[in-house]
Amino acid sequence: xxxxxxxxxxxxxxxxxxxxxxxxxxxxxxxxxxxxxxxxxxxxxxxxxxxxxxxxxxxxxxxxxxxxxxxxxxxxxxxxxxxxxxxxxxxxxxxxxxxxxxxxxxxxxxxxxxxxxxxxxxxxxxxxxxxxxxxxxxxxxxxxxxxxxxxxxxxxxxxxxxxxxxxxxxxxxxxxxxxxxxxxxxxxxxxxxxxxxxxxxxxxxxxxxxx
Amino acid sequence: xxxxxxxxxxxxxxxxxxxxxxxxxxxxxxxxxxxxxxxxxxxxxxxxxxxxxxxxxxxxxxxxxxxxxxxxxxxxxxxxxxxxxxxxxxxxxxxxxxxxxxxxxxxxxxxxxxxxxxxxxxxxxxxxxxxxxxxxxxxxxxxxxxxxxxxxxxxxxxxxxxxxxxxxxxxxxxxxxxxxxxxxxxxxxxxxxxxxxxxxxxxxxxxxxxxxxxxxxxxxxxxxxxxxxxxxxxxxxxxxxxxxxxxxxxxxxxxxxxxxxxxxxxx
Numbered sequence: 347x348x349x350x351x352x353x354x355x356x357x358x359x360x361x362x363x364x365x366x367x368x369x370x371x372x373x374x375x376x377x378x379x380x381x382x383x384x385x386x387x388x389x390x391x392x393x394x395x396x397x398x399x400x401x402x403x404x405x406x407x408x409x410x411x412x413x414x415x416x417x418x419x420x421x422x423x424x425x426x427x428x429x430x431x432x433x434x435x436x437x438x439x440x441x442x443x444x445x446x447x448x449x450x451x452x453x454x455x456x457x458x459x460x461x462x463x464x465x466x467x468x469x470x471x472x473x474x475x476x477x478x479x480x481x482x483x484x485x486x487x488x489x490x491x492x493x494x495x496x497x498x499x500x501x502x503x504x505x506x507x508x509x510x511x512x513x514x515x516x517x518x519x520x521x522x523x524x525x526x527x528x529x530x531x532x533x534x535x536x537x538x539x540x541x542x543x544x545x546x547x548x549x550x551x552x553x554x555x556x557x
Numbered sequence: 558x559x560x561x562x563x564x565x566x567x568x569x570x571x572x573x574x575x576x577x578x579x580x581x582x583x584x585x586x587x588x589x590x591x592x593x594x595x596x597x598x599x600x601x602x603x604x605x606x607x608x609x610x611x612x613x614x615x616x617x618x619x620x621x622x623x624x625x626x627x628x629x630x631x632x633x634x635x636x637x638x639x640x641x642x643x644x645x646x647x648x649x650x651x652x653x654x655x656x657x658x659x660x661x662x663x664x665x666x667x668x669x670x671x672x673x674x675x676x677x678x679x680x681x682x683x684x685x686x687x688x689x690x691x692x693x694x695x696x697x698x699x700x701x702x703x704x705x706x707x708x709x710x711x712x713x714x715x716x717x718x719x720x721x722x723x724x725x726x727x728x729x730x731x732x733x734x735x736x737x738x739x740x741x742x743x744x745x746x747x748x749x750x751x752x753x754x755x756x757x758x759x760x761x762x763x764x765x766x767x768x769x770x771x772x773x774x775x776x777x778x779x780x781x782x783x784x785x786x787x788x789x790x791x792x793x794x795x796x797x798x799x800x801x802x803x804x805x806x807x808x809x810x811x812x813x814x815x816x817x818x819x820x821x822x823x824x
Contacts, residue, residue: 388765388772389758422771423656425739460744477744528767530750530760542753549767 388548395550397512400432403504406450406511408436411466414452416500416513429455430500430513431466431473439485442523447501447553452513453486454498461531464497473497487521494534495520501552515550517557527557564616613801620807626701627805629694634793636687640725641790643680644782651732653778655771659734684726691719703806711799714792721789728781731774742777743769 400414411431419426431453435444440451453473455463462477472489473482481490486497501514518526520535526545529535533543551557572591584592602608650670652662666673695715698704704712731742746769750760765772 386762388770389761391766393767419766419768419770421656425655425769461747462740462744477740530757531747532751533757543750543757544754546757546761546767548761 390547393548393550395515397503397505397514399505399508399510400430400452400502400513401511402509403434403450403511406432406434408434410468411453413466414513418516429463431455432502432511432513447503447514447556448499449504450502450511451485452500452502454500454516456498456531458488458493458495458497458531459491494532494539495536496523498528501556503553515552517552525552525557527551564612614797617801617804619805620811622808622811623805624808626697629690629697630800633687633690633694636683636690637722637789637793639683640680640687641786643676643683644786646676647680648782651778653732653775655734655774659732659774663733663735684729687722688726691722695719701806702809705806707803708799708806711796711803714796714799718789718792718796721785721792725781725785725789728777728785731777732781734774739769742773 395418398416400416401412406412411433414430414432415427416430417426418428433451435449435451437444440448442448455465457464457475457477457480459475459478459480462475464473464475464480464482466473471484473486475481475491475493479491480488480493482493482497483489486499488494488496496519498516498518500516503512503514504510505512516528518529518535520526520540524535526535526540528549529543529545533539535543545557598608647666650662650666650673652658654662663677666677668674698712698715727742727745730745731738746760746763749763750756752759761767763773763776764770765776
């Protein structure tokens with residue numbers, strides 16, 4: 347090993363190289379890493395969701411949907427609103443297992459193709475998307491067009507203290523109405539889809555024991 | 558300091574030689590001003606040697622047969638400069654406020670501000686013009702075979718510039734914050750989300766959360782006016798350096814001229 351004196355294992359030039367480049371790296375990391383963490387932080391902070399009152403149990407029928415405006419993001423005005431289509435559960439058509447969170451069926455208005463707002467057309471008993479022609483049947487299952495999965499749903503519950511119906515976090519479903527944590531539109535959840543589009547860190551979680 | 562040879566100036570711009578019998582002491586004010594200008598340029602050049610660089614950049618040999626198609630790259634660059642200049646001044650009036658301030662500030666620019674509608678329209682229509690020019694420029698380079706050795710890196714940088722420009726279009730579309738821009742952004746972010754594995758996290762990054770939220774607009778604004786323009790300007794610099802360094806390719810229909818000596822040597 348070349349060196350200025352007997353037994354030197356690191357040359358002065360090599361030592362200086364390591365020190366200057368290393369300190370430059372540390373200095374660059376000192377401003378890059380906090381800035382990156384700051385920009386990426388929202389991906390990892392879970393957004394809370396409050397249960398919101400949407401009406402009395404008798405406001406909802408089995409045969410048609412009521413349109414309810416709910417706030418999914420607080421403090422940003424109209425941009426934070428979303429629409430839920432709500433009806434009472436009809437055991438003759440709603441074959442998915444019943445629990446305390448689906449006595450009222452609340453469908454999200456966002457199309458599962460790319461997120462445009464669907465509209466319930468009572469005459470056709472269909473949900474129709476204006477953007478690319480997605481069509482869903484009365485239960486929110488895909489009836490035609492490009493959507494990759496049924497309309498997202500919201501947890502609903504009866505608040506026993508007040509006797510009012512409340513709406514909770516959103517969840518996604520596959521074509522068998524199996525529940526998944528909320529996914530973005532355009533992400534299929536059947537077959538390999540549930541592995542290609544993993545759950546995210548920042549979505550509000552459902553009631554205890556639910557996705 | 559050795560003086561570099563003067564660039565090929567037209568005759569009218571060249572300094573006139575002194576007339577016989579004129580002594581050099583008396584100068585007209587115009588001559589004094591011209592002399593002063595030359596001194597300032599000399600002072601700068603002695604310290605920076607910029608004239609050599611400018612001559613390297615501007616007084617290049619170009620191949621025979623170049624035509625108007627070769628101006629599409631410069632046209633794209635001027636479209637970018639138009640976007641940069643109008644964008645800086647639009648930023649003086651724009652407020653990235655989701656609760657209605659953004660829409661109101663755009664309304665103010667369009668309806669009330671002096672020349673606001675003109676400057677905003679230059680930015681809005683200039684964006685489309687820039688995209689169109691980029692694709693025409695790319696088509697010229699592709700069909701003339703100008704991407705081939707040794708210009709592959711220029712092509713790669715150009716592709717990155719294309720992607721960055723499309724990202725500019727995507728982020729800029731949200732800023733007026735009307736119904737069209739809101740829903741177009743929802744759709745665009747969800748298209749990003751359909752990428753396998755990283756898609757869900759990419760759309761979360763773009764929205765700064767699982768839903769379109771309070772900071773989504775300011776995030777798009779920061780990306781649109783600071784992050785990407787800096788990258789584009791730097792990459793245009795690299796693109797231009799490579800063009801100057803490697804020279805412009807001849808059109809494919811031009812045949813290379815043989816040296817007459819070589820022809821004789823063959824015989």
